[in-house]
Amino acid sequence: GSGDGGGLYHDAGTLTVSGSTISGNTGNGGGGMWSGSTSNVTNSTFSGNTAANGPGGGLDVSAATATFNNVTIANNTVSVGGLGAGVHVLAGGTASAQLKNSLLGNNGPGDNCSGTVTSLGYNLSSDASCGFGSTGDANGTDPLLDPLGSYGGPTQTVRLQAGSPAIDTADNASCEATDQRGITRPVDGDATPGAVCDKGAYEAP
Numbered sequence: 001g002s003g004d005g006g007g008l009y010h011d012a013g014t015l016t017v018s019g020s021t022i023s024g025n026t027g028n029g030g031g032g033m034w035s036g037s038t039s040n041v042t043n044s045t046f047s048g049n050t051a052a053n054g055p056g057g058g059l060d061v062s063a064a065t066a067t068f069n070n071v072t073i074a075n076n077t078v079s080v081g082g083l084g085a086g087v088h089v090l091a092g093g094t095a096s097a098q099l100k101n102s103l104l105g106n107n108g109p110g111d112n113c114s115g116t117v118t119s120l121g122y123n124l125s126s127d128a129s130c131g132f133g134s135t136g137d138a139n140g141t142d143p144l145l146d147p148l149g150s151y152g153g154p155t156q157t158v159r160l161q162a163g164s165p166a167i168d169t170a171d172n173a174s175c176e177a178t179d180q181r182g183i184t185r186p187v188d189g190d191a192t193p194g195a196v197c198d199k200g201a202y203e204a205p
Contacts, residue, residue, distance in 0.1 A: 153181025
C-alpha cells in the first residue's frame, strides 16, 4: 500500500470515529489518520502520531469531507519540512476538513494546520496557521494541556490544565452530550458561574 494512515486509512464509504484515542502511530502521510472518503469524528483524541515522509502528523484529509466535533489534536509530529503537523488538507480537489468545538495544540515542527481548514466555530489553535475566524474561535493561544494519560474513562485522553482557555469556551448548543470519558457535558470548569462545554475531547471538572 501507500504507507499512509498509520492509525486509520479510509478511502471508501463513510467512517465514524467516536470516543477513541489514536496514538503512537507512524505513516508516510497521515500519521494518525488518512481520510479519502467521508469521515465523522467526535469525542476523540489524536496524539503522539508521526507523518514520517509526508503531510499530516495527526490527520491527512486527501478527498471528500471530514468533520470533527469535540476533538483534540495534540503533540503530533511531521518530518522536518513536512506540512500540517496537526491537520493537512490536500489543495485543489474535493478535500475538506470542518472543525467545531475542537482544539489543536503543540503539534510540530512547523504548523498545526496546512491547507484550508474550515471552522464551524468554537475552535482553538496554539498557533495562527489554521486561520480560524468563526464565532468563539481562538488562534495563537496555548491550550495548557497535560500529556496523554489515564484521566478516567476507558481510553487515554489529553487533560486540560486548570486555567486552560479551552475550558467553558465551547458551544453548548452543538457540543457532544458527553466527553470522551463519558462525563456528561457541560460542566462548570472555571470561576465564572454557569456550566459551559469545553473545547476538545476532555471536559474539565
